[in-house]
Amino acid sequence: MIIRPATTADMDALVALEASFPEEDRFDRRTWRRLLSGHARVLVCETAPGGLLAAAVMLYRKGARIGRLYSITVAPSARGQGLARGLMAACEADATDRGARAIRLEVRVTNSSAIRLYEAGGYRVIATLESYYPDGEAALRMEKSLEAPSNGAP
Template sequence: MPVRTAVPADLDALVALELRAFTGDRLSRAQYRRHLVSPHAAVLVADAADEGLLGSALVFFRKGSTLARLYSIATAPAARGRGIGADLLAAAEQAARRRGSRALRLEVRVDNAAAIGLYERAGYRRIGLYAGYYQDGADAWRYEKPLAVP
C-alpha cells in the first residue's frame, strides 16, 4: 500500500478515519490540524486512490532528542488484515531515520493482540508497563526498537 506524508487537504479524511478506527483516545480535528504543519510531527497516510485513506500514522520528534515516538497507527476497520499497519509502521520508521532518530518508541494497549504481534514481528521489544494509561483505564505496554540511521 502506498504511504505518503499527509497534507492539510487530508484533514477531513483523517478525522473520519480516527472516528472509524477508535472508540476512545481519539485525536481531535484541532490536534490533526496542528500536527499536519508541525515541524515536530510526521503524519503519514496509506492512500488507495479508489478507496481513500485506509490508514494513518503519527510520529513525534522532540528537538535535541534522537528518540522518536510513534503516537498512533490507525487502520480503517474494513481494511484490516491487508498489511496496511505494517506498511505504516515501516514508513514511520523510515521517517524517524530520515530525522536522525536512533530509536522509535510506542505504547500499545495490553489487550491489543493484533498490534502487539505487529510490533513484535517488526523487532520491537517490550520495555515497560504503564498502568491506567488509556482514557478507559486500560494499561499499556511500552515498546522500543533501535533504528539504523543511514
C-alpha cells in the same frame, strides 16, 4: 499502496478514519490540525486521491534520538492487507532520516493484534505503564532500535 505525508487537505479523511476507534481514543479535527501544523510527521496510505485507508503519526522532540510512534490507524475494511506494516516501515525510514536511533510506542495491554504486529516488526516490551490511558487501562511501552547491528568486526 501509496504512502505519503498528509496535508491539511486530508483533514476530513483523517477524521473519518478515526471513527472506528472508541471516542476517548479518537483524534478530533483540532488535534489533527495541531499534528499537521509541523511538529509531527503524519503519513497516510491511500489507494486513490482522497481515499485514505490508514495513517500513522510520528512525534519527534528537538535534539532527541528517539522517535515516538504516537498513533497508527487502519480502516476496518482494509485490515489484514499489510498497510500497518507498510506504514511502520515508512515511519522507521522517516525516523532514521531524522537521526533517530530508536522508536518507542505505547499500546493498550488488551490490544493483542497490535502487540503481535509490533513484536513481528522487531519491537520489544521495555515497560508496563499502569493506568496509562484515561479509562485506567495499562499500556506496554515498546521500543525498536534503528541502529544497524554490529557484525563483530573491529
